[in-house]
Amino acid sequence: MNYLILSRVSWEEYPYKRLLDLLPERADICFAGGMTPEQQACSGIRPVALTELNTWDGGSFTLLVSSPYWLPDVLALQPAYTVALLEPCPEGENEIMWEKYSALLAARADLVGTVSERLYLEQNLCRPRVVYLSGDYPLSCGLLRRGxxxxxxxxxxxxxxxxxxxLWQPACSGAGDWLVxxxxxxxxxxVSMCGKMPHQPTVHYLAATYLYLLGDEAAERYLAKxxxxxxxxxxxxxxxxxxxxxxAIEAKKGNLALAVAxxxxxxxTEEERSTAVQMRRWLDSGDSGLLQAELYRVNEDVAEAIRVLENLSCPEAQPLLLQNYIASFQWEKALQLQRLAALSSSEAGVIPLPGGAVLQGGGMPPASTALLAGTEIPSYGGVQLPVIEGTMHLLHGRRHAAIRSFLRVAGAGGEARTLFAEMADLEEAAGRLKGGADDEQG
Amino acid sequence: MSKDKPLRKTSGNRLTAMMQVRNESGRYLEQVLEELSGFVDDIVIVDDASTDDTARLCHSFAKVTKLVTLEGPLFHREWELRQTLWELAVSTDPDWLLSVDADEFYEEEAKREMRRLIDQDAYDSVAFRLYDFWGGTTHYREDEHWNIHTKHTRTLVRYLPQFYYFTPQMNHHVPRLPLSYAVLPAFFAELRVKHYGWALPPEALRQKYERYMELDPEGKWGSLEQYRSILDDNPNLVEWQERREHERPE
Amino acid sequence: MSYESDYSASIERLAGRYRYLEQEGLLPLPVKDGVTLVVLLRHAGWAAECLNLLHQHSGASVTLIGVAMNRDFPLPPLAEAFPGVTCIPYESGNDGVNEALAYAGTSYVALIEDTVMVSPGWIGHLLWPSIDVPAVQVIAPRSSTELGEGREQLHFGTDLELSAYVSHSLGRQQGGWHEVEVLGGSCLIFTRELLLRVGGFDPGLVRRQLMVADWCLRARQLGIRLALSDAVYVHSLHPLEVDHEGKQEGEQAYLAKWGLDASAVKMDTDAGILPVPADVSILLPRPGIPLGRSAVAPVPLVTAVVFSDEILTSGQSLRSLQRLQEQQSYGNIRWVWVRDIRSEALPEIAVREQDAVIAVQGEKSWLHALENVSALYGSEIVVYLSASADYDTHYVERIAGAVRHGSADLVVSRTGSAMEETATDHGWPGPTAKKLPLERIAHRSGIVPGRITRGEPPYSLLLAPGPSLAIGYIGGPPELNASNMQAGGEVCL
Structure with missing residues (x-):
């Protein structure tokens, strides 16, 4: 496998060099940016000029991306696989923008890795393939010979x-075991820390969280403590x-009545109460799948909500699925789902969707709408669809389409102005990133 | 539990008083039960192995719907006593619970507001201002060690069947209601509760002091200074002013 | 300069020269015929590297035997990559480790998991303790899998980092080692002499750590000392997938085997905490496990108590014993010969370590020894055999099986024919005591079978069983027919 590194910093400061040494089936490894001859000789990695990226054939490469502002390039390169190496917002960066585009990058990636345990846990609640790039286990668990x-x-x-x-051998035995x-x-x-710090609520909470992710019934005990x-x-x-x-724990155990209570x-709040009312309806009508998904969603376990909803064929599942895709920044999937639903609104039958789910013909009512110049603008989970569309246009380099979408955003014009400002900030951030890489190349 | 009963009712809530008693004969119990009977729907009582006619007195009130007399006292195992009372109270499937001591009196305004306090769905507990009356029933004490009325004390709670109720296991100074209510929305009412536990003549106060010093000579569970202040010759006392009906609490 | 300072200077100089030779890798192993390394192969991804490092860092005079420990282990490619390694494939029902150990022909043998990654100089340093003190015949390095103080939990990024640590450790702890109570890690070196005395590893304990610890305790029962090297560290890898299979079963078997009360001791094998008996020397010798091919689930040990009424010479004794041993198909017998030597000197009969000859003088002592011999040895079943009698090949197997699977305390074999059912008789009604031919009896452990007396041909010794014992017969109980009763209450079979 060939690898292309899209770094936030120079090769000298690149913090994942050890992980590069351990890349499996290492063939060609390239670093987008400058490297000295000594650095090349030492690492076995060759530099790639940023100008080359414009014509790069990413189809046989796995990208290792450690800045969200590479996202437009990731989309343009169409790599075989993308690995997002998420980091907490560095000093000097706009935190809101960093978090948002990191989430979008993670959603796009085939695998997410992070040295931050906070990010690791957040991402675990959004998607199934996340690696924690740190740990406390004191022993060696594998070996690799390289020359x-x-x-x-x-x-x-x-x-x-x-x-x-x-990633490239999903069918081999034990391929998914690593997450568990x-x-x-x-x-x-x-759990061992709880034994050492019996009066510390945070370690008990973290124990409960991991046990919950494992579906281990001991989670309840640690949460209670x-x-x-x-x-x-x-x-x-x-x-x-x-x-x-x-x-959430009770929902996972299947005790839905208790979970609802x-x-x-x-x-x-109004929203919470109406959610509770809806949950009661589903409980009474036996719609356990929808109920379970909603219980996960209100507990921010979007990954589980999506897993449940993608396996439901009822029409009610689709708007919930859309809402969860949006919440987890899987905006491409959300738009695809919405488009397919719109196309098939006059057709009968089922339509296959990304991820194996299916959509019943009949369209999909949004969670809410806003009115702009007599037109209803659909909104899902507080995010307007044109914002989603515009952002994706922007990331795909379709600037004019992005502007058109943003202009459709409802409101007094303030929201659109904010979006244009963000557009400029994004372009500036990407420019700064590449400018830094350019400097390294000299 | 009725499946159809909504979690938070905005009308028709039943108010159940819960109380633990021990050898209250000759004290304020009868008056307390009389007053409670005027504004609550039920009263549940745990009698901590009284040796006088406390149980008979409780039985004489129609609104005492549950009375459990313990065979042996749990006075020194306060957590167990509180748990016993709690479990008795929740076994009646209550809407709201009012934790009352055998020497506590709610001011008239509080009694009038009680229904409005519980017939809503915005908060799950109510805290009042408790006043320690001293030496009699006309004045309360206010000084460095006696100022509980400057804070709020939670005594009125909505019972939520599936909630996680936690009371720390201690032998003394156990909170009268589960700590878990602290995470739920609460209302801090400017309504007052009169505590007559210290409304005693000097000799009785001295006896109380001696009992505290016997139980807790090193001040593990309470402040030694506060214990000693029981014997103060000239405590600072403030005359109680009953609010007239049209006066609103500040 | 004084004599003492000259002497010290000489010693220091010699030590310096030795250190130089050692650092330069110029020292040979302190053993003429080399070392056999038995490598347990479980992890396909690691085994090759383990063997590679063993080849690189152990010197020329090692013999490697790889034992596949599970069916899925891909042995053929490994055998092809390492043609000098003898490979024993996995076979259900056969303990490959004990088989491999039987092949070991060198003075020293090492048992190593394929998770172990060795460094230069590892093996030489591990051999020296047994040369320093001959009673030390089992040595282990420090590692993350060792028990107690030998446990070192370390991670290294690369082999360079590991080598640096190992070199530093070797330099700092030059030749250092100390005695320990028990060892249980993934790397163990012992002498072949000891291996033949102790026997193999007990597969009934399921987990390798427990088998090693048990073996070490059995070695200690023979007066051997165990050493933990202060100088040598080997790096052990740990699979991410934790395997708890058989852990509880193995731990319980270990505790029962060594008479340890589970509620009174602390046991956490994952943390390297293993209880050991306070004094192994006062405990009964644990049964040996034979080397070579054997059942993974061993048959229970049977103590065969052999007696002879005739006065036999040493040669005759030996031949009788050999005949009996060769006759029997049962795979796990401890032979105990109880002899009345009368006025003779004790004859010399070579026996295996787990066997015994008990020589007493006088018939009374001899009969008493025969009655109580089962108290001396810990085995599930005791079978009495006469040196003069003939038994079919499956006799011990059959009668031991009847004891094991039946409810009787004592079983009598009426005849030598196979496939006879067992019935249980709880005491013979009537005043006449039963007497049974001793040479046709087996009983479960923990009981005294009864009083032994002289009999008449064809049975030299008879047993009057204890009144409370439940007696079973292979072939059914004797008929309740008075014509079969003889005077004196003896029962003819």
């Missing part, structure tokens, strides 16, 4: 190599983070 050198792999390095191999293995390692670590410790410490702002989490207790 004269023998590398011993830590736990997460072994997971990293398996996750990459699993890593979650189990984290769970075991936090964390909740109690929060109360004893007088940290009372935990109704959603802690108590509502019980409803637990959610209801936490529902105070």
């Amino acid at each position: 004269e050198r023998l590398f011993f792999l830590s736990d997460y390095e072994e997971v990293w190599t398996r996750a990459l191999t699993g 293995i890593q979650r189990r390692l984290r769970a075991d670590f936090y 964390s909740f109690e410790l929060m109360l004893l410490h007088d940290y009372t702002d935990c109704l959603h983070s802690h108590y509502r989490f019980f409803s 637990q959610y209801e207790i936490t529902a105070f």
Whole structure:
């Protein structure tokens, strides 16, 4: 496999050099930016000029991307696979923009890796293929020979190599096991920390979170303990983070009635109350799939919600699926789903959708709409569809189409202005990124 | 539990008072039960193995719908006593619970507001201002060690059947209601509760002081300074002013 | 300069020269016929590298045997890549490790998991403790799989980092080692002499760590000392997939085998914590496990108590014993010969380590020894055999099976024919005590079978079984027919 590195920083500062040493089936590895001859000789990696990227055939490459502002290039290169190496917002960057485009990059990627445990957990709730590029396991778990050198792999390095191999060999045995293995390692670590720090609510909460992701029933016990410790410490702002989490655990166990009751207790806003009412309806009508998905969604476990919804064939699932795609920044999928639904609104029968789900003919009502010049603008989960369309146009380099979409955004013009400003910021950030790479090349 | 019962009712809520008692004969229990009978729907009581006629007194009130007399006292195992009372109270499938001590009196305004406080769905608990009356029933004490009325004390809660109820397991100073209510929305009412536990003559106050010092000589569970302040010759007392009906609480 | 300072200077100089030779790799192994390395092959991705490093860093005088530990292990490509390695394929029902150990012909043998990555100089340093102190015949390096203080949990990024650490460790702990109670790691070196005395590893303990620890404790029962090298560290890899199969079963078997109370001891094999008996020397010798091909699930040990009423010379004794041993098909017998030597000197009969000859003087002592011999040895079943009698090949197998699977305390074989059913008789009604031919009896452990007395031909010794014992017969209980009763209450079979 060939690899192309799209870095946020120069080769000298690139923080993932060790992971490059461990890339499986390493053939041609290229770094977009400048490298000295010594650096090339030492690393076995060759530099690629940014101008070359315009004509690059990415079809046989796996991209390793560590800045969200490479996203337009990722889309243009059409690589075989994309690996997003997510980082917390660096100093000096606009945090809102960084988080948004990182999420879009992660959604586009085939595999996400991060050294930040916070990002690791957030991404675990959005998608199934996330690697934590750090760990606390003190032993060696793998090995790799590269010429004269023998590398011993830590736990997460072994997971990293398996996750990459699993991309191009999804059918081989154990291809998906690495995700569970890593979650189990984290769970075991936090469970042991609970033993050492019995009065610390955060370690109990993290133990509960990983156990929940594993579907381990012990999650409830650790969450309960964390909740109690929060109360004893007088940290009372935990109704959603802690108590509502019980409803996700119960949903996973299949105790839907209890899960709904637990959610209801936490529902105070108009939106939450109407969600609770809808949940009750589904409970009474036996729509357990929709109910389960909604319980996951209100607990921010969008990945599980999508997994459930993609396996449902009822029409009610589609708008929920769309909403969850948007929430997890899978905006391409969301637009495809919406387009297919619109095309098939007069047809009968089922339409295959990305990810294996199917869409019943009949269109898809949005969660809400706003009115602009007499036209209804659909909105899903608070995000207007034209914003989504415009952003995707922009990322695909279709600037004029992006502007047209943004102009359709409802509101007093303030929202459109904000979007144009963001457009400029994005272009500027991408320019800064490439300018830095250009400087390295000299 | 009725499946159709909504989680938070905005009307028709039943108010159940819950109380633990022990040898209250000759004290304020009768008055408290009389007053409660005027504004609650039910009263549930745990009698901590009283040896006087406390149980008979409780039985004499029609609104006491549940009375459990323990065979042996749980006074020194306060958590267990609180749990027993809680479990008794929730077994009646209540809407709202009012935790009352055998020497606590709600001011008239609070009694009038009670229905409005519970017939809503915005918050799940109500805290009141508790006043420690001192030496009699006309004045309350206010000084460095006696100022509970400057804070709010949660005594009125909505019962939510599936909620996670947690009370820390201690032997003394156990909160009267599960700590879990702290995470739910609450209303802090400027309504007052009169506590007559210290409305005693000097000799009785001294006896109370001696009992505290016997139970907690090192001040593990409470402040030694506060215990000693029980014997103060000239505590700062403030005359209680009952609000007239048309006066709104600040 | 004084004599002492001259002497010290000489010693230092010699030590310096030795260090130089060692660092330059110029020192041969301190053993003439080399070392056999038995490598347990479980991890396809790691085995080749393990063998590669063993080849590179162990010197020329090692013999490698690879044992496939599961059916899925791809042995053929490995055998092709390493033509000098003897490969034993996986075979269900056969413990390949004990088979491989039987092939070991060198003075030292090592048992290594394929997760172990060795570094230069590893093996030489591990041989020296047994040369320093001959009683030390089992040595292990420090590693992340060792027990107790030998456990070192380390990760290295590359072989260079590992080598640097190992060199530093070797330099700092020059020749250092110390005695330990037990070893259980993934790398163990021992002498072949000891291997033949202790026997193989007990597959009944399921987990390799427990088998190694058990073997070490059995070695200690023979007075052998165990050493942990302070100087040598080997790097052990740990699969991400944790395998708990058989863990509980193995741990329980280990605790039961060594008489340890599970509720009173701390056991956490994942953390390297393994309880050991306080004093192994006072415990009964644990049964040996034969080397070579054998059943993975061993048949229970049977103690065959051999007696002879005749006065036999050493040669005759030996021949009788050999005949009996060769006759029997049962795979796990400890032979105990109880002899009344009368006025003779104790004859010399060569026996295996797990076998015994008990010589007493006088018939009374001899009969008493025969009655109580089962108390001396820990085995599930005791079978009495006469040196003068003939038994069919499956006799021990059949009667031991009847004891094991039946409810009787004591089983009598009426005849030598096979496939006879067992019935149970809880005591003979009537006042006459039963007497049974000792040479046709087997009983379960933990009981004294009864009183043994002289009999008449064809049975030299008879057993009057204890009154509370349940007696079973292969071939059914004797008929309740008075004509079969003889005076004295003896029962003819």
